[in-house]
Structure formats: C-alpha cells, structure tokens
Amino acid sequence: MQRSTSAGCTSRRGTPLRAFDDERSAEEGARHALAAHGSRMLPYRCDRCDRWHLGDAARHTPSHQCNACSKQSYETKECAERRAAILLDERGVRLRVYSCPYGDGWHLTKRM
Secondary structure, three states: OOEEEEEEEEOOOOOEEEEEOOHHHHHHHHHHHHHHHOOOEEEEEOOOOOOEEEEEHHHOOOEEEOOOOOOEEEOOHHHHHHHHHHHHHHHOOOOEEEEOOOOOOEEEEOOO
16 A cells, blocks of 8 residues: 655645555555544545545545536535535534536535
8 A cells, every 4th residue: 555645635634634646545545444443434536636535434525626617516416415514513604505507516605
C-alpha cells in the first residue's frame, strides 16, 4: 500500500490527510481501516491534489462541479439531502435541495 501525507489537503479538523497514489491503494487503506479500527471508509479522488483520500462512509456524498452552472452538484437527491443534513448539524445552516435546471444533478440553496 503506497501512501503519504499530502501537503495541501487537511481534514475538517485541520490535520493532514493521508494521500494514496491510486484507487487500488486507497481501497486497501479502507480495508485496513475497517479491520484495524472498525472504521467504514470510502476512497475518493481529491479535486485539489488529484490523489486519493479516505472519507467516512456515513458522510459520503458524491459530487462534482456542475458543467452548466459551476455549482457543486450531487449525483442523487439522496446525496444532496445527506449533505444538507450534515451542514445543518455541523454549521447550523438550513439548506434546500433542488434539481439542476440543466439536468446535471442536484444543488443546495439557502433560499427556501
């Protein structure tokens, strides 16, 4: 398993994230986290460093930059709703989920 600490990527708490060179290595890291610590982690490719990190499976909300309107776009309504619930819990920000008018997933807005 190849891994190192990525210079620019940090966790929500400000600690450096482990970075993996490829998806296979990250998947191996996720298996290790489950076996050694009981932590369900999922690999994801980082938009900033283009390497692989592990994220808590319960917080996993696949997203991408919308091609049409440049907003963060979630692949499913359920992922967008999960992200909205996480942001409400962590930051006290109430967000509404809506379908991208250009058909590129689901967005979040403060407008009710």
